[in-house]
Amino acid sequence: MKTSRFAAVSFVLTLAGAALAAYAADASANWTEHCAKCHGPDGRGQTKMGKKLGLRDLADAKVQAKFTDEEALKAMKKGLTDDKGKVTMKPTEGLSEDEIKALVPFVRALKK
Template identity: 45%
Template sequence: MGNRSLRSMLGASAILAVLTFVLQGSPLAAAGEGEALFKTKCAACHGPDGAGQTPVGKNMKIRDLRSDEVQKQSDTELSELIAKGKNKMPPFEKSLKPDQIKDLVAHIRDLGKKK
């Protein structure tokens, strides 16, 4: 097999990969929305990395979202908490759609993995 056919094969598989990605409804894009939402709606208190090392976060003694105590809760528990709020944590059920809350929970899981 010559160099050229190898390159065209790589090209074809790249196109295929992009197509599959788009057709699958792009899970990465969803996680991307979670990240963007987190930065605009949550980072002021929780910090961009979820550690809660912001002036507000320290003042409210927010737990690190990456910690085991937070990560051991189920997706349902975390979604409920985000929707309904808790003590000083504001409720988001009026300003976010259930899908967006789901993306946020996915993003919190990602943060947990990056610890």
């Protein structure tokens, strides 16, 4: 009896762990595919596109403090324009609502 309860608990924990790992892996793969060409793999924006666009360093805590999770989500969904109305960050295409939402904690975790 005791053993089977232990087995059930560890089975549930294993499932939860696997789900979390899959979640993190997806966000990371999506970042690489959809975001890194501008923001760079580490979020520092040191790419050709990033330099051209004058991207801020997403690994910098001060930069991260300048936007809320809602603003990050909105930037991904609706895109961003500069003060002249020119589109600088395009709305994200090809990702589901959940996948976009999962990128918010991923972006936060870029902070060093």
